[in-house]
Amino acid sequence: MIEINDVSKHFAGNKRAIDSLNLTIPDGKIVGFLGPNGAGKSTTIKMLTGILPIDEGAITIDGYDIAKNPLEAKKIFGYVPDHPDMFLRLKGIEYLNFIGDIYDVPKNIRRERIEKLTKQFDIYYDLDAYIQTYSHGMRQKIIVTGVLLHDPDIWILDEPLTGLDPKSAYTLKEMMRQHASEGNTVFFSSHGLEVVEQLCDIVAIINNGKLIFYGDMQEMREQFQTNQSLEEVFLELTNDE
Ligand SMILES: Nc1ncnc2c1ncn2[C@@H]1O[C@H](COP(=O)(O)OP(=O)(O)O)[C@@H](O)[C@H]1O
Numbered sequence: 001m002i003e004i005n006d007v008s009k010h011f012a013g014n015k016r017a018i019d020s021l022n023l024t025i026p027d028g029k030i031v032g033f034l035g036p037n038g039a040g041k042s043t044t045i046k047m048l049t050g051i052l053p054i055d056e057g058a059i060t061i062d063g064y065d066i067a068k069n070p071l072e073a074k075k076i077f078g079y080v081p082d083h084p085d086m087f088l089r090l091k092g093i094e095y096l097n098f099i100g101d102i103y104d105v106p107k108n109i110r111r112e113r114i115e116k117l118t119k120q121f122d123i124y125y126d127l128d129a130y131i132q133t134y135s136h137g138m139r140q141k142i143i144v145t146g147v148l149l150h151d152p153d154i155w156i157l158d159e160p161l162t163g164l165d166p167k168s169a170y171t172l173k174e175m176m177r178q179h180a181s182e183g184n185t186v187f188f189s190s191h192g193l194e195v196v197e198q199l200c201d202i203v204a205i206i207n208n209g210k211l212i213f214y215g216d217m218q219e220m221r222e223q224f225q226t227n228q229s230l231e232e233v234f235l236e237l238t239n240d241e
């Protein structure tokens with residue numbers, strides 16, 4: 001479970017990028033974090049993964065405060081960043097072994113999982129190439145594989161489906177469902193709506209750094225009591241006028 005308590009963030013010379021955000025991400029459900037570009041999704045995710053300092057408020061991950069107990073907290077989540085352009089000078093297989101080493105994944109389990117996952121994602125035959133030569137989608141898939149390799153309870157994914165081909169997107173969605181159904185935490189962001197109805201158990205919508213809706217599809221429909229399409233509801237919610 002992730003708990004975000006009254007969290008704010010401002011960047012130099014900027015208005016509040018995140019404004020008194022309260023959000024609970026329970027176990028056993030897929031929670032989608034939705035909002036238009038610039039709403040504050042990545043900033044929130046960077047605070048809850050300990051990449052950006054929190055200006056006000058606190059965030060706990062399974063009870064561990066990310067600011068006070070960063071090591072304990074970091075051991076239990078896996079994170080897929082929005083820009084997967086990292087470790088470009090490593091070969092795919094070197095990156096995965098590096099992850100296996102830092103998270104102490106036993107060699108036999110490591111080999112098995114790497115083969116299974118990279119075959120599912122169609123990058124098995126690219127593991128000897130440098131990440132530098134990978135496409136955006138391939139870089140995303142190698143990072144997702146790295147996360148799944150150490151099998152964390154909590155998954156935090158920033159726009160994980162952007163740039164994935166349909167088969168890989170389908171595979172990842174199935175994995176997210178499976179992981180949540182085993183009682184784990186799955187939190188992912190998206191600026192698109194396509195995923196909501198097919199994937200999310202709970203939707204949290206953010207706009208201008210403020211949470212403007214939290215609930216399931218049923219509650220979203222009830223709150224708006226209209227025949228509006230999901231798209232119209234979303235546009236209305238995030239309309240700045
Ligand atoms: N490092 C930064 N410095 C200044 N402003 C930033 C920085 N990172 C993000 N912002 C601003 O914070 C707001 C939220 O950005 P972000 O969290 O990336 O949005 P999202 O991921 O929802 O598209 C935007 O207005 C953006 O310009």
Ligand SMILES: [Mg+2]
Nearest residue numbers: 041042043082
């Ligand atoms: Mg973002």
